[in-house]
Amino acid sequence: VRQLADVDGGRSAITVGDVQVTSDDIVPVLSVDRGRRGPDVAHSFAAGLAVTYVAAATPEQPLGWADLAGLRMDERAVQRRALDNLDAMLNTVSFHGELPALMVSFHGIESSLLLADAFWDEVAHDLPGDPVVAVPARDVLLITAPRWQPMIVYPAGALTNDRRAR
Numbered sequence: 659v660r661q662l663a664d665v666d667g668g669r670s671a672i673t674v675g676d677v678q679v680t681s682d683d684i685v686p687v688l689s690v691d692r693g694r695r696g697p698d699v700a701h702s703f704a705a706g707l708a709v710t711y712v713a714a715a716t717p718e719q720p721l722g723w724a725d726l727a728g729l730r731m732d733e734r735a736v737q738r739r740a741l742d743n744l745d746a747m748l749n750t751v752s753f754h755g756e757l758p759a760l761m762v763s764f765h766g767i768e769s770s771l772l773l774a775d776a777f778w779d780e781v782a783h784d785l786p787g788d789p790v791v792a793v794p795a796r797d798v799l800l801i802t803a804p805r806w807q808p809m810i811v812y813p814a815g816a817l818t819n820d821r822r823a824r
Contacts, residue, residue: 679713679721681729685747686740687712687796688769689720697722699736709773711740714747717767717796744774751777757784760801768799 689700691708698720700708710720721729726736747764751771754761762768771777772793781789785803792800 679716679725679729681731681736681739682743683713683715684711684721684729684736684740685714685717685744685767686710686737686770686773687717687720687767688772688793689796699723699726699733701737709737711736712767714743714765714767717765741773744770745776748774748777758802762799762801764799766797769793769796771799 686709688703688707689698689710691700691702691706698710699722700710700720703709712718712720721736726732729736731739750764752763754763762771764771772791778789781801785801787803790802790804792798794800
């Protein structure tokens with residue numbers, strides 16, 4: 659259920675479920691590219707992937723085209739604002755594990771970090787070569803580098819008697 663409202667300073671807001679969303683809350687996330695213009699605001703990113711826009715507090719609820727009108731934003735404005743908001747949140751990224759393999763934590767929208775140039779500029783200083791990433795889900799980001807021994811990551815339960823990780 660989405661409702662429109664004006665908040666402090668005359669900014670527009672929508673309510674998604676019971677969360678009030680303003681332009682300050684919107685961030686980009688990666689999702690499956692459905693290959694057609696559907697109800698959600700989406701832009702093609704790479705083969706099979708699209709960038710959608712969500713409130714950081716509700717990443718499972720993409721913003722729809724009608725939500726842009728409620729926020730009094732056009733497509734380009736939401737794209738720019740979402741990337742600015744993402745950059746403003748980068749100080750909350752945390753890393754888990756040790757080189758040569760790192761897992762990243764970032765508010766359940768870890769895949770969004772693929773869109774943050776400032777993040778990759780920082781990460782590049784700690785890696786021997788260009789980053790190699792795996793994003794098996796919106797909320798999982800794994801990082802390694804090509805100069806390390808090849809890493810094969812199998813999701814839990816994916817190993818069978820016929821296939822064992824080396």
